[in-house]
Amino acid sequence: MVDNAPERVVGSKSFTAVAINCAAKAGEWIQSKIGSVKQLDTKYSMHDLVTEVDKGSERMIRNLIGTHFPHHSFLGEEGVEPGPEAAAKALQDVSDAEYLWIVDPVDGTTNYVHGFPFYSVSIALAHRGQVIVGVVYDPSRDELFIAERGKGAYVHGRKVEASKEGTLGTSLLATGFPAEHLTALPANLREIGAIAPKVRNLRSSGSAALHLAYVASGRLSGFWEHNLSAWDIAAGSLLVEEAGGRMSDLAGEPYHLGVRDIVATNSLVHDELVSELKKASAAK
Template identity: 40%
Template sequence: MTPDLLPLSHAVAALCRQAGQFIRQQVTDFDASKIESKGLHDMVSYVDKESEKMLVAGLQQLLPTAGFVTEEGTVANTEASQTEYRWIIDPLDGTTNFIHGLPCFAVSVALARGNEPVLGVVYEVSRDECFRAAQGHGAFLNEQPIRVSTADKMDNTLIATGLPFYKFTHLDAYLRILTEFMQNSRGLRRWGSAATDLAYVACGRFDSYFEFNINSYDVAAGVLLVREAGGRVTQWLADGDPVFNREALATNGLVHDEMQAVLKQHWGEGFQW
């Protein structure tokens, strides 16, 4: 059964707002003693887990045949070969920001057919901003249409990225890339939420975003937002799958080749994770 993506996107946005309301309430009530560690500098809280449970329960009702890819594992993850559609969920993207009281964190939900996102919602909790897209129907911020920026040279761009926080291999190459982008743009920003970074590319606040060693639940919804807003999203060095291949370059399309050339120069061909 093929879901009707446009009304489904509205229903998913409502679920994300509900989860966001719960997260917003926890900002003042948060119990830091319940923080858990998933690995080096990689934290999770009961807020992440409860938000994910809420989303899973709601999404199961909306599309019972779909599988799941979730960050916190509150439901069994599904392989693409097992089902036509999968929900890809980050219940609290920007956990470190949330724990430290910084105001950038988001709920991110995508629906993928195979590995291709066909629906995406990013709800940035602090600003009460809901970004929504359904394949073929455009992208919206609080129900107003959005488009990527019109900057046509890297010199005129503001670039978003994420910084390594637990895996530091290839750091020298990454620092060379940062150096070149810093010297040839209006600046770099590290917001701390990949989902928000991509949503901001979609609405033109950022002109581009790049990051490596990322997960599907970090970027799946944002990838569709950028594409539906007129932008381009690929892997760093080629036009491969940016959702499941652990790296993404998202731009307004106009500066994509220029940025990709920098990545190819310093990252090198044939890099393997």
């Protein structure tokens, strides 16, 4: 089938070049605005922040993509109403798009506002619902993580692979605290209580896209988080997969753009981590 041929899907490298250019320009602009945030608003909860920098970064990325690919569809965090229902509907509304750009203009806004240098620009391109390009840019460290489907994952032009830890006991994991506090946060805290004694150590640094990039580059053995949206995960998911890692939902089922509760690992500890998370959920 022509539609499934990799060369047909990826096309020219212009897709990736545009994603890289957008991430770099947005990242540079974000860095230039550090310490100058004038308006700070909350979205879904007091822990879910948005600034004029998020909105400006998204406008910049949308305009740049539109210049090169005016007929492509676009899904950006700041163009969607807060909350999981709105995020799911926004994704459903573009589910028939041939080419869909999925963008988080500042992943880790709370970190950015506080000057904690762990935030990123996340840009993915999906073709008929499958991510084919993923770029995550960390402007604080000037680290650019790039993946093309079937071509591997790279940082600074160097090919990266997921880590080789074979057990949770030798693993460094990360998680994220969800903004939704009625069900997702209590579930996450139960999981942390169950997982922390079984791993080498646990981190929570506040940018899902960068956590996924760190799984891809072997810096983390695994990562899980509840209640994420497609723009948090899409680019990082391809990085993980192309680095030899594995993506799933919390039940171990394969990742797709609609999955909101994710597990990402080096693949070697995936089943063990999913099993422990299931036990923590059953113990509530």
